[in-house]
Amino acid sequence: MKYLSEYRDPELVDHLLKEIHAIVTRDWTIMEVCGGQTHSLVKNGILNMLPDKVHMVHGPGCPVCVTPQSLIDKAVYLADEAAVILCSYGDMLRVPGTKKSLLEAKAGGADVRILYSPLEAVNIAKDNPDKEVVFFAVGFETTAPANALSVIHAQKAGINNYSILTSHVLVPPAIEAIVNDPGNVVQGFLAAGHVCTIMGMQEYVPIVEKYKLPIVVTGFEPVDLLQGIYMLLLQLENGEYKLENQYSRVVSEEGNPAAQQTIAEVFEVSDREWRGIATIPKSGYELKADYSRFDANVKFQIPDLQSMKDNGCIAGEILRGKKKPFECPQFGKQCTPLNPLGAPMVSSEGACAAYYHFSNIAVV
Amino acid sequence: MxxxxxxxxxxxxxxxxxxxxxxxxxxxxxxxxxxxxxxxxxxxxxxxxxxxxxxxxxxxxxxxxxxxxxxxxxxxxxxxxxxxxxxxxxxxxxxxxxxxxxxxxxxxxxxxxxxxxxxxxxxxxxxxxxxxxxxxxxxxxxxxxxxxxxxxxxxxxxxxxxHAKAALGWSSIVPGDVILINAPIAAHGIAIMSLRSGLEFETSITSDTCALHHTVLQLLDEYGDALHFLRDATRGGLASVLNEIAKDGSQGIELLQKNIPVDEQVSGACEMLGLDPLYVANEGVFVLLAKADAAANILRSMQSNGWPQAAIVGKVVAEHAGQVIMQSSIGGRRVVNMLPGEQLPRIC
Missing domain, CATH: 3.30.1330.10 (PurM-like, N-terminal domain)
Incomplete structure (x- = not known):
């Protein structure tokens, strides 16, 4: 497949692995920020091909994983109690809420629909004028433009029975939160290529300068990842800290201005709770006051749902790279994809799911 | 038709x-x-x-x-x-x-x-x-x-x-058996998905539904008890069948990703939808475990009798009992597990 098979080329992979093995002289800890990168590393068996001295830790870039439980509970409430048509990306459905997941709500009769695009949800609203339609707007900067566009579309078309339950989070504040953590071990980052496709690279310049940390914007295929790791190791071994772009075939310096404008039209930066981590200042998006009538939080009187926060899941430590999934005492025992304690075990980008599905780790 | x-x-x-x-x-x-x-x-x-x-x-x-x-x-x-x-x-x-x-x-x-x-x-x-x-x-x-x-x-x-020569069954499987499939995987599931509400996309992918017994009976005629086990890879796809085989016996399975045929359009659709073709349903794909020394001939028979893309995709091994381990196209190794539920499309 053009533009894909080249980046899965065994010879190129072999060449990059040799280069990596040749330059590493000491232990390094690298974080790949995005869950898509984590899955590619594990699924392709790359972790076992790297030198023992290169320690990959898995970052918070799994939007499903960092969505707080209270928001899952709200989505379940809207589907169950408020009888809305609750539309969501498929990934969110298995994430456990305090009482149940959206998949369980669906099985119980709630109208929960899996969509690929929020614009589809606007069409559903148009076709069902007597029902309220809510889209569970989850994601990083990558999904924000489409979610923003859905609101703009609904407004232009005069569709008033559409709203979004927003849980947008941003990558740069999360990187800073990880670096500022007293126990941080990460020495360099592979930044998430698709987020930078939208936002460009400039946001990362101050982080590189302030913390003297190398960052390489990296793609998702095996060759991308190995090249990104190589570029990062080269900087680390040479004592350098720069912002570099491995994913230049997709990411430009300035990103996608049209997408950024769409985001800026609808959303404003806000504090945001990250599941298992903390509330990080200025780390998410919420709808601007001008668009508050499309905000499900405003439109529906959602009561305090008494969301439970501690069930033994150590997602916070996993998402900050402090622990590997198999270091969790629940991993593969009380916590499995069929009976998950936390989102990283069920999301297709979750680190626990990646280890559970693809690693040669005996699970009970 | x-x-x-x-x-x-x-x-x-x-x-x-x-x-x-x-x-x-x-x-x-x-x-x-x-x-x-x-x-x-x-x-x-x-x-x-x-x-x-x-x-x-x-x-x-x-x-x-x-x-x-x-x-x-x-x-x-x-x-x-x-x-x-x-x-x-x-x-x-x-x-x-x-x-x-x-x-x-x-x-x-x-x-x-x-x-x-x-x-x-x-x-x-x-x-x-x-x-x-x-x-x-x-x-x-x-x-x-x-x-x-x-x-x-x-x-x-x-x-x-x-068939008089058939000696198929769990007990016939032994380490060293070679795993063959007759056709590219995942076409049926993707053809169905291309029409599902909310996922409609234009494609010329068609379901692979067809009767497989002509091929199977011919292979039994020619190779008899060299055929050890057969299973059609319907719901849950190739990965689920192989896991059933591994988990049932005291043997493991080694899979070679680069040998598994996937139609380019199907593969593209899987990329777009965030699905792993190994788990996508088939209606015209069977998995055959055969005696190692007959495998090459069986493959040739299949390829010259209507299944040009038939392939040897792995083997049964005595090691890692109960597990399917795949060598990825780039040479890495990973486990191929049973799917816990339906494959759900991802966010981005």
Whole structure:
């Protein structure tokens, strides 16, 4: 497949692995920020091909994983109690809420629909004028433009029975939160290529300068990842800290201005709770006051749902790279994809799911 | 193909444009539907008896299998629920080393199903039966109220005669066995998904539904007990079948990703939808475990008899019992696990 098979080329992979093995002289800890990168590393068996001295830790870039439980509970409430048509990306459905997941709500009769695009949800609203339609707007900067566009579309078309339950989070504040953590071990980052496709690279310049940390914007295929790791190791071994772009075939310096404008039209930066981590200042998006009538939080009187926060899941430590999934005492025992304690075990980008599905780790 | 049949055999005139509850009442409407529809199309000596069941004699060792078909949408690129229901049971019997001989056919129809759709499905059933050399000898039709079904559900059961040389079964599997598949994977699931609400995308991918017993019987003729185990990789795809094999016995499975054929369009659709083709359903793919020293010849037979993309995709090993481990295309190794539930599309 053009533009894909080249980046899965065994010879190129072999060449990059040799280069990596040749330059590493000491232990390094690298974080790949995005869950898509984590899955590619594990699924392709790359972790076992790297030198023992290169320690990959898995970052918070799994939007499903960092969505707080209270928001899952709200989505379940809207589907169950408020009888809305609750539309969501498929990934969110298995994430456990305090009482149940959206998949369980669906099985119980709630109208929960899996969509690929929020614009589809606007069409559903148009076709069902007597029902309220809510889209569970989850994601990083990558999904924000489409979610923003859905609101703009609904407004232009005069569709008033559409709203979004927003849980947008941003990558740069999360990187800073990880670096500022007293126990941080990460020495360099592979930044998430698709987020930078939208936002460009400039946001990362101050982080590189302030913390003297190398960052390489990296793609998702095996060759991308190995090249990104190589570029990062080269900087680390040479004592350098720069912002570099491995994913230049997709990411430009300035990103996608049209997408950024769409985001800026609808959303404003806000504090945001990250599941298992903390509330990080200025780390998410919420709808601007001008668009508050499309905000499900405003439109529906959602009561305090008494969301439970501690069930033994150590997602916070996993998402900050402090622990590997198999270091969790629940991993593969009380916590499995069929009976998950936390989102990283069920999301297709979750680190626990990646280890559970693809690693040669005996699970009970 | 079904167009050709319709030209030869135009739809008879029914009293109604759509199925109604009367068609399942056992009364005049039921009789008319059966007489002008089902019996006329599927006619054979045994069916023509119109008895409560079929009475027949069959010599030798027999295999018996049943399956229900609830696919949605009921008509999809490359087939419909009708040929699926015939091929599916014919294939289940083939996996037992048997040639399907007689089928039962039960319809559960939802009130409101257009008669033209029913006719199209019935025509496909006839075509699939003829292609497979199997007869429908008994059946049933029920109608449920609108909203109580999903247009049409079909159950077929089948009886087949087991090939004299067949020695297939779990106990025949030994470490060293080579794993072959006959065709590229994941086409059926993607063809279905391309029509699902919210996911519609344009593609020329068609379902791979077809009867597999001709191939299986030929291989049994040629290689007999060198064939150790057969399973069609339907729901849950190739990965699930291999996991069942690994988990059932005391052996492991080694899989070679680069050898697994996936059509380029199918692979592209999987990338776009965030699905792993290893878990996507097939309707015309079987997994064959064969004696190592016969594998190369078996592969050649398959490739020269209608399956040009047949491939050796792995082997049974004594190590890592219960686990399927795949060497990725780039040389890394990873476990291929059983899917915990349905594959759900990802966010980004």
């Amino acid at each position: 079904s167009d050709t049949f319709q030209l030869q055999c135009p739809m008879p005139t029914f009293d109604f444009d759509a199925i109604n509850l009367g068609h399942g009442s056992g009364g005049i409407l039921s009789q008319r539907l059966l007489n002008s529809g089902v019996f006329d199309v599927l006619k054979n000596d045994m069916l023509n008896e119109r008895h409560d069941g079929a009475v027949f004699e069959l010599p030798g060792k027999l295999a018996f299998s049943t399956d229900s078909y609830v696919v949605s949408p009921i008509i999809f690129p490359g087939g419909n629920i009708g040929d699926l229901a015939v091929n599916g049971t014919v294939n289940d019997l083939a996996m037992c080393g048997a040639k399907a001989k007689y089928l039962s056919l039960s319809f559960i129809l939802e009130e409101g199903l257009p008669m033209t759709t029913f006719w199209q499905i019935l025509s496909s059933i006839k075509m699939a039966c003829d292609a497979a050399g199997v007869q429908v000898v008994t059946g049933d039709t029920k109608v449920v109220e609108r909203g109580k079904g999903d247009q049409i559900f079909i159950n077929t059961s089948g009886i087949g005669q087991v």
